[in-house]
Amino acid sequence: MLSLDVRIPKKEYKIYLQNGLYNCMGELLEGFVKNKKVCVVSDTNVFPLYGNVVEEAVKEAGGDVFSLAVKAGEEAKSFENLEYLCREIIRSNFTRSDVIIALGGGVVGDLTAFCASVVLRGVTLIQMPTTLLSQVDSSVGGKTAVNIPEGKNLVGTFYQPKAVFIDTKTLETLPEREVACGMAEVIKYGAIRDNSLAQKLLTGEYEIGEVIKTCCSIKAGIVENDELDKGERMLLNFGHTLGHAVENYTGYGTYSHGAAVAIGMCAITKWSENKGITKKGTYNTIKLLCEKYNLPTQIENLDKMTGAAMHDKKRSGNKISIVLIKQMGESYYEKVDVSLLNEIAREV
Numbered sequence: 621m622l623s624l625d626v627r628i629p630k631k632e633y634k635i636y637l638q639n640g641l642y643n644c645m646g647e648l649l650e651g652f653v654k655n656k657k658v659c660v661v662s663d664t665n666v667f668p669l670y671g672n673v674v675e676e677a678v679k680e681a682g683g684d685v686f687s688l689a690v691k692a693g694e695e696a697k698s699f700e701n702l703e704y705l706c707r708e709i710i711r712s713n714f715t716r717s718d719v720i721i722a723l724g725g726g727v728v729g730d731l732t733a734f735c736a737s738v739v740l741r742g743v744t745l746i747q748m749p750t751t752l753l754s755q756v757d758s759s760v761g762g763k764t765a766v767n768i769p770e771g772k773n774l775v776g777t778f779y780q781p782k783a784v785f786i787d788t789k790t791l792e793t794l795p796e797r798e799v800a801c802g803m804a805e806v807i808k809y810g811a812i813r814d815n816s817l818a819q820k821l822l823t824g825e826y827e828i829g830e831v832i833k834t835c836c837s838i839k840a841g842i843v844e845n846d847e848l849d850k851g852e853r854m855l856l857n858f859g860h861t862l863g864h865a866v867e868n869y870t871g872y873g874t875y876s877h878g879a880a881v882a883i884g885m886c887a888i889t890k891w892s893e894n895k896g897i898t899k900k901g902t903y904n905t906i907k908l909l910c911e912k913y914n915l916p917t918q919i920e921n922l923d924k925m926t927g928a929a930m931h932d933k934k935r936s937g938n939k940i941s942i943v944l945i946k947q948m949g950e951s952y953y954e955k956v957d958v959s960l961l962n963e964i965a966r967e968v
């Protein structure tokens with residue numbers, strides 16, 4: 621089994637990673653769930669696939685388990701579901717020493733983590749991510765959220781889990797579109813921090829567990845330095861500002877989040893390479909990677925979409941942070957005037 625430490629002062633935790641982990645994690649879980657009430661929160665796609673094996677593991681570890689499932693899909697990240705989970709959990713006579721497990725993708729992870737951070741003013745949370753995106757990104761780092769009509773992820777907390785259990789076998793049932801979505805974030809890590817990861821992705825010669833571990837360790841390192849997203853954590857937004865504009869303009873769901881991020885990464889790198897900011901050839905590498913992993917690399921009318929960036933959480937006044945790549949594996953962020961996004965979109 622691979623394991624990795626996230627060293628946020630006073631909130632340290634481990635990420636455990638193995639193919640088939642759910643079938644052999646009973647002993648590991650003991651330290652977290654023995655003699656505790658344990659609520660597994662999942663969604664209507666994931667629970668039928670993995671609910672049973674996780675419940676059995678919790679029982680084997682001495683926990684008193686019950687489960688709740690929300691309807692699968694981004695709409696599940698709602699105040700209604702937050703209230704539903706809190707009320708069901710309280711009705712089960714939950715106490716502050718009991719445990720909540722988030723079993724699912726980033727939607728279940730964000731919603732459940734929000735619930736764990738506020739119910740009884742905070743109870744133990746364990747993340748069990750089942751999508752590639754949640755295994756390489758959202759289950760680590762402690763951002764929680766629900767969506768409101770005014771925008772995605774605009775209400776939430778920072779709340780670190782006590783452990784992350786990644787069973788890569790769950791990826792075997794993941795639909796292709798979701799695999800591609802996760803690969804966009806993997807490509808992002810290669811671009812911002814790790815050229816050797818990018819090269820492995822280009823050749824296709826890698827083991828997915830190793831790739832996930834590499835991504836988690838990059839994310840852990842960044843979050844350890846900037847838990848509350850005031851600086852370095854911005855780097856994780858490479859391609860995301862233009863990506864959000866694409867999602868927002870085309871209507872959420874038309875392009876998957878990963879597809880929109882891929883378009884964003886390609887657009888900003890094409891622009892920065894033209895400006896001499898980025899080493900020649902970098903745009904081509906990112907484009908090749910996106911193509912290889914079934915992600916789009918451009919979109920018509922990008923310049924009509926950038927108005928949506930006005931609602932971006934990362935905006936302050938007329939300034940917005942953008943992430944730029946110097947060369948594959950090396951990135952930085954800077955505050956620019958929001959109008960620069962229009963210029964970028966017009967020029968690519």
Ligand SMILES: NC(=O)c1ccc[n+]([C@@H]2O[C@H](COP(=O)([O-])OP(=O)(O)OC[C@H]3O[C@@H](n4cnc5c(N)ncnc54)[C@H](O)[C@@H]3O)[C@@H](O)[C@H]2O)c1
Binds near residue numbers: 664665725
């Ligand atoms: N907290 C963070 O730091 C952070 C970072 C990135 C993204 N996010 C959030 O993550 C969410 C997206 O997460 P996601 O891409 O995992 O989407 P998701 O949770 O909606 O999962 C995608 C789909 O796959 C299904 N699914 C999940 N695991 C499966 C499996 N193993 N087999 C078959 N089907 C499975 C789900 O039911 C869903 O239909 C967004 O809401 C985004 O805002 C959060």
